[in-house]
Amino acid sequence: MKTTVYHLSETTIEELLNQATQVISQGGLVVFPTETVYGIGANALDKNAAKKIYEVKGRPSDNPLIVHIANKKDVFTYTTVTPGKINLLIDTFWPGPLTLVLYKKSVIPDEITGGLKTVAIRFPDNEIAKGLIQQSNLPICAPSANISGRPSSTTFKHVYEDLDGKVDLIIDGGPSKVGLESTVLDLTTDIPTILRPGAITKTMLESVLKTQVIDDTVNRLNKEIPKAPGMKYKHYAPKGKVTLLKGSNQAILRYLRSEVMSSNKTGVIASSELTNKLELEHVFDLGSINQPETIAKNIFLALRTMDELNIETIYIEAFDSKELNAAIMNRLLKAANHHIIYLD
Ligand code: AMP
Ligand code: MG
Numbered sequence: 289m290k291t292t293v294y295h296l297s298e299t300t301i302e303e304l305l306n307q308a309t310q311v312i313s314q315g316g317l318v319v320f321p322t323e324t325v326y327g328i329g330a331n332a333l334d335k336n337a338a339k340k341i342y343e344v345k346g347r348p349s350d351n352p353l354i355v356h357i358a359n360k361k362d363v364f365t366y367t368t369v370t371p372g373k374i375n376l377l378i379d380t381f382w383p384g385p386l387t388l389v390l391y392k393k394s395v396i397p398d399e400i401t402g403g404l405k406t407v408a409i410r411f412p413d414n415e416i417a418k419g420l421i422q423q424s425n426l427p428i429c430a431p432s433a434n435i436s437g438r439p440s441s442t443t444f445k446h447v448y449e450d451l452d453g454k455v456d457l458i459i460d461g462g463p464s465k466v467g468l469e470s471t472v473l474d475l476t477t478d479i480p481t482i483l484r485p486g487a488i489t490k491t492m493l494e495s496v497l498k499t500q501v502i503d504d505t506v507n508r509l510n511k512e513i514p515k516a517p518g519m520k521y522k523h524y525a526p527k528g529k530v531t532l533l534k535g536s537n538q539a540i541l542r543y544l545r546s547e548v549m550s551s552n553k554t555g556v557i558a559s560s561e562l563t564n565k566l567e568l569e570h571v572f573d574l575g576s577i578n579q580p581e582t583i584a585k586n587i588f589l590a591l592r593t594m595d596e597l598n599i600e601t602i603y604i605e606a607f608d609s610k611e612l613n614a615a616i617m618n619r620l621l622k623a624a625n626h627h628i629i630y631l632d
Pocket of ligand 1: 351352353354389401404406407408430431432469472483484
């Protein structure tokens with residue numbers, strides 16, 4: 289398949305939206321930027337279009353897709369939720385990186401929810417994403433724009449690497465602002481439950497809802513069947529073997545200096561506070577430990593950069609699990625297949 293590419297920097301938003309809207313309306317696939325990561329989108333009401341997403345990504349069919357809307361009230365069109373508490377959430381966090389799991393209406397095909405009675409819905413905060421949904425006048429189902437199991441794509445280059453020749457259109461809207469996928473919050477349980485941590489943290493949700501929120505991902509990390517079906521699959525894996533290093537800066541530096549030979553097959557991903565002191569050849573600086581937003585934005589870029597350098601052994605600094613760091617550590621633990629060395 290020939291993939292058309294549009295760079296926002298080289299065309300007008302009107303031109304690219306006209307083309308992209310046509311593709312979506314005709315049942316095709318468009319890769320588009322969102323504030324979290326790039327998405328591979330199709331008409332969410334067309335099960336055949338949605339099926340193509342699964343084929344292209346090699347995504348297991350029981351892993352449901354997020355439906356993207358660009359008008360808050362559409363959440364009531366596609367789900368059976370009654371206005372009330374949900375308004376607090378959507379008025380505070382939409383558009384933005386919060387996905388809500390709710391009971392679906394039958395207009396949403398079973399094929400995109402992996403047969404579940406629930407559907408995950410989000411209103412993305414990105415002009416191109418919003419424009420595409422509004423202009424096509426359709427909900428758009430879109431998972432992250434990467435081949436299944438690979439790190440999510442946060443730049444055009446990485447989207448192109450995975451999906452050129454496999455989709456109708458790719459829109460380059462520049463690097464993703466947040467860099468981590470959305471927080472997934474299940475509202476079908478008695479107590480709202482986080483199924484995937486993201487930039488909207490447990491503390492932020494609790495302060496708006498004024499009730500307890502459970503973060504299910506901590507307990508389920510090692511369990512067989514997570515509630516968000518996607519969380520059970522191997523994820524975010526670069527080609528090299530990843531090991532997380534947990535301990536003080538001093539301990540991590542000591543370990544790397546004594547155990548790790550400077551080799552062109554070994555790489556380190558860490559905060560500036562550590563990388564500043566490292567003399568190894570392949571070091572990716574995620575940004576200061578005091579700027580978790582920058583670290584979040586750089587995680588997938590760092591993993592993919594290690595692949596580009598053909599790194600076989602990757603050491604990554606482990607962070608604490610407070611606030612945004614919970615989402616960062618969730619992705620890192622998966623990338624490392626839970627392989628972690630505790631140092632002191
Ligand atoms: P992706 O868009 O590929 O980054 O992944 C979307 C995530 O949301 C996956 O982990 C899915 O399993 C999860 N998800 C989507 N729909 C539902 C749903 N109805 N119930 C629970 N989790 C869901
Ligand atoms: Mg994904």
